[in-house]
Amino acid sequence: MAGPPPAICRGTAERPGLGRFLLSLICGVVAVAATMAATMPAGRAFDQDAPVPLTPEFIRFFDKLALTEDYGPFNNRPPWVRKWAGPVKVVLDERAETLRAEIEDLLARITRWTDLPFTVMPPGASAVPDAWNVINVKLLSRVTFQRLYKTRDVVCQTETHGLGGLLQVGYMVLSEGFTDCLKHEFMHALGFDSHWYPKTRSEIRSVLAYRDSSARADDYSPWDIMAIRILYDRRIRAGMNREKSLSIAHEVIRGRPQSAALPVQAASGSAFR
Numbered sequence: 001m002a003g004p005p006p007a008i009c010r011g012t013a014e015r016p017g018l019g020r021f022l023l024s025l026i027c028g029v030v031a032v033a034a035t036m037a038a039t040m041p042a043g044r045a046f047d048q049d050a051p052v053p054l055t056p057e058f059i060r061f062f063d064k065l066a067l068t069e070d071y072g073p074f075n076n077r078p079p080w081v082r083k084w085a086g087p088v089k090v091v092l093d094e095r096a097e098t099l100r101a102e103i104e105d106l107l108a109r110i111t112r113w114t115d116l117p118f119t120v121m122p123p124g125a126s127a128v129p130d131a132w133n134v135i136n137v138k139l140l141s142r143v144t145f146q147r148l149y150k151t152r153d154v155v156c157q158t159e160t161h162g163l164g165g166l167l168q169v170g171y172m173v174l175s176e177g178f179t180d181c182l183k184h185e186f187m188h189a190l191g192f193d194s195h196w197y198p199k200t201r202s203e204i205r206s207v208l209a210y211r212d213s214s215a216r217a218d219d220y221s222p223w224d225i226m227a228i229r230i231l232y233d234r235r236i237r238a239g240m241n242r243e244k245s246l247s248i249a250h251e252v253i254r255g256r257p258q259s260a261a262l263p264v265q266a267a268s269g270s271a272f273r
C-alpha cells in the first residue's frame, strides 16, 4: 500500500440531562461519556436472566448503538461496523490499578459474548505509542479531569480510533469517584459509539442509556448482551455497511429469537461464537 491511509478519530459522548454535545480534541471529534453525580437516579434494576423477546425495536436499538451517527454535523463517522479483531491489550495507568480486579471480571464476561481475548497488562506496563489493539485506561482525580477537559459535569470519556471500521486503539479516561461508568465506557470501547435514548416508551434497558434516563441499566442488560453478541458475530465484519450488517443482524436474531439472555450454547455451530 502506498503510504498509510488517514486515521479516523471517533468518540462517544454522554452528558446526562443535556443530551449530546461535541468536544473537539486530539485529532477530530471526540465525544465524551459522562455519568453524573449521585443525585441522579440509578438505573432500574431488572432480572438479567429473564427471557427477552427480540422485538423489532431491538433491531432499532442495535442500529442506533452500533451503526448510526449520534453526534451531529461535526462528526463524520460513517454508519459502518466498528469492532476489534484479534487479542486486545488493556493498559492501566497507575491510578487505574485500583480497578484491575473489576476490569478483569468485566472483560472476562465480555470475552464470553465476543470471543475476543483481552489481556490486562501487568502493573507498570506502559502504553506503547502506535501499538495496535490496545485500550488505555486512565483514572484521573476529579479536579484533574475537570481541568483537562474543561468540564464540570462530564466524568468519564472513551474514544476509539481505527481504520475502515477496524478498531486499533482506545482511550478511556475516568474520574475518581465515578468509576461506575466502567460498563458504559467498555461498551463504547467495543464499538458502540452511540447512546440509547428512546423517544417513546421502551422496554429496552441499557448501560448506554443516559444516567438520568429510566432506560439506564446498572449492569449489561440482556439487550446489551445480545447487541454485543451480534456485533461480534463472525459474519459481521469491521467496516461492513449498515444495510448489510442489519441484514445479518436479522439472521442472527432469527436463529435465536427467544431470548437475548440465554447462555451461549456449547455447540460449535453457535452463531454467537
Ligand SMILES: [Zn+2]
Pocket (backbone or CB within 6 Å): 012, 013, 014, 032, 033, 034, 184, 188, 195
Ligand atoms: Zn457514553
